Amino acid sequence: MRQQIKLALIEDGEHVRDSIGEFFSAQENVQLVLVAESMEDFLETANAHKTEVPDMVLCDINLPGMNGIEGIRHIRNIFPSADIIMLTVFNDSTRIFRALCAGATGYALKNTPMPELLKAIFEINAGGSYMSPSIARKVIEHFAPARRGEEDMLSPREMQVIRALTEGLSYKLIADRLSVSIDTIRTHVKHIYRKLHVNSKAEVLSKAFRGEL
Numbered sequence: 001m002r003q004q005i006k007l008a009l010i011e012d013g014e015h016v017r018d019s020i021g022e023f024f025s026a027q028e029n030v031q032l033v034l035v036a037e038s039m040e041d042f043l044e045t046a047n048a049h050k051t052e053v054p055d056m057v058l059c060d061i062n063l064p065g066m067n068g069i070e071g072i073r074h075i076r077n078i079f080p081s082a083d084i085i086m087l088t089v090f091n092d093s094t095r096i097f098r099a100l101c102a103g104a105t106g107y108a109l110k111n112t113p114m115p116e117l118l119k120a121i122f123e124i125n126a127g128g129s130y131m132s133p134s135i136a137r138k139v140i141e142h143f144a145p146a147r148r149g150e151e152d153m154l155s156p157r158e159m160q161v162i163r164a165l166t167e168g169l170s171y172k173l174i175a176d177r178l179s180v181s182i183d184t185i186r187t188h189v190k191h192i193y194r195k196l197h198v199n200s201k202a203e204v205l206s207k208a209f210r211g212e213l
Contacts, residue, residue, distance in 0.1 A: 005125050008034040008054035010042045010071070011087070012063050016110065020058070020087075023114045030121070039063050039071035046078045054082050056121055061088040061095060069095065072102040083124045087117075093138055100139075106130035152195045154213065161188045165201060166208050 007030050011017040017035065024030045034051040036042035039059075045051055057075055061068040072084055085106035086099045096107055105124050108117060109132045120130035131139065154162070157178070164174040171189075175182045189201070196213075198204055207213055 003125075004029055004031050005056055005121060006031050006033045006052055006054045007121065008032075008036070008042070008051070008057045008082075010036045010039060010057065010059040010063065010068065012037050012060060016060075020114075024118070027118060030118070039066040039068065039074070043071070043074055043078070046075075053079055055125055057082050057084045058087050058117075058121075059084060061086055061090055061099070069099050069102055069104075072099070072104060076103055085120065085124065085130065087112075091132075091134055091138065096135055096138060107135050108132050109135065154192065154195055158188050158192050158195075159213070161185060162192060162204060162208055162213065166205060 007024055009017065009020055009024070009032065011020065014037075017037065021032060021035050025032050031052075033054055034042065034045060036045065057079070059068045059071065059075070063071070066074075068086055068088070075082065075084055083105040084103065085108055086104045087108050087110055088095070089110050090096075091109060099107055106120055106129055108120060108130065112120075112132055123130055160178060161174060164177060169177070171182050171185045175185045178185070192204060193199060196204060196207060198207070
C-alpha cells in the first residue's frame with residue numbers, strides 16, 4: 001500500500017477548488033491538510049502552525065494578491081521539504097520557466113484529468129517530476145538547437161570560410177586559399193552573418209567553437 005501523501009491546495013476559483021478538493025479527499029492515499037483561496041491565506045495558516053506539514057503543495061499561478069510563482073519561495077521557507085506543483089491555465093514559456101526556476105517540481109495545466117494529476121503527485125513524491133505533455137514539449141523545444149530553414153543553411157563554401165576564420169586567417173589569406181577575390185570573401189562573410197543572425201566575426205567564431213554550426 002502506498003504511503004499517504006499530505007496535500008495542500010491553493011486555488012482562488014471556488015468551483016475548481018471544490019472539484020479538486022472533493023476528488024483528493026476521496027483518495028485513501030491522499031490527506032488534504034490545507035485548502036486556501038489565496039497565497040496570503042495559505043501563508044497565514046502555515047505560519048500559525050495550524051496545519052500539518054504537507055508533502056505536496058498544489059498551487060494556482062493567477063492568484064489574487066501574491067501570485068503563485070512569487071509565493072514559491074515563501075512556501076519553501078516554511079516547508080522546505082514540500083514539493084510544489086503549479087496548476088494553471090497558462091502554458092506560455094515565460095511563466096513555465098519562471099515557475100521552474102523558482103523551485104516548482106511540476107507544472108500541470110488545469111485541463112489535466114484528475115487521475116493523471118493523482119499519478120503525477122505520486123511520481124513526484126517518489127522523487128520524480130511532472131509536466132503536462134504540452135508543457136514538456138515547450139521545455140524540450142526551448143533547449144533544442146534552433147532549426148534553420150533552407151534559406152538559412154550555410155553552403156559548403158561558407159563553411160570553408162568559417163573554418164578559415166577559426167584558424168585566424170585574414171580575408172586576404174582566405175581569398176588566396178580559396179582562389180577567389182577578397183570581395184568574394186566579404187560577400188560570403190556578409191551572407192554568413194545574415195544566416196547566423198549575428199553582427200560580428202567574434203559572434204561567428206563563438207558559435208563555431210561552441211559547436212552550433
